Amino acid sequence: MRTKILGLAVSSLFFMSFSAAQAEDCDLKYTIKGWAAFYKTSQGTGTVTCPSGKSAKVKLSLKGGGFTFGAYEVTEGKGRIRGVEKIDDIYGNSFMMDGDAGFGKSVEGRWAPKGSRTRTLSGKGNGYNLGFAFGALNIQKP
DSSP, rough: OOOHHHHHHHHHHHHHHHHHHHHHEEEEEEEEEEEEEEEEEEEEEEEEETTTTTEEEEEEEEEEEEEEEEEEEEEEEEEEEEESSSGGGGEEEEEEEEEEEEEEEEOOOOOOHHHHOOOOEEEEEEEEEEEEEEEEEEEOOO
C-alpha cells in the first residue's frame, strides 16, 4: 500500500514538474500613449517574443483611476509575461497597478498579476505626468 502511494506521489511530482518546464517567460516591447486626470486611459501596440521562438503582435489598452494627472507617450517600453505555455496565454484582461512621473522626460512602471502569468512593464518616453493608478490592462490581438 505504501509503495502505491509513494509511486503516485512521485509520478504526480514528475508530471507537475514536466508541465511547469514547458512554461516560459516572454518579453514584450511596446509603445503606448495616454492621458490622466484622476481617470487614466492609454492605447498602444507591441510585440511579444518568447525564448522558444513564439511571437505575436499585440494591442494594449489601459483604463483605471487614482491620483494621476498628465499626458505621456512611452516610446521605449519593455515588459515580461511570466508562465506562458502557449502564445494565446498572453491575451486577456488583468488587474493593474502603475506609477508614472515626468516633466519633459517620463518614466512608468506597471504590475499586472494574472494567476501564474504575471505581467510587469516599464518604460521611458516623454510627457508631463505624475501619479499612481489602479485599473485593468488588456492585451489583445491587433
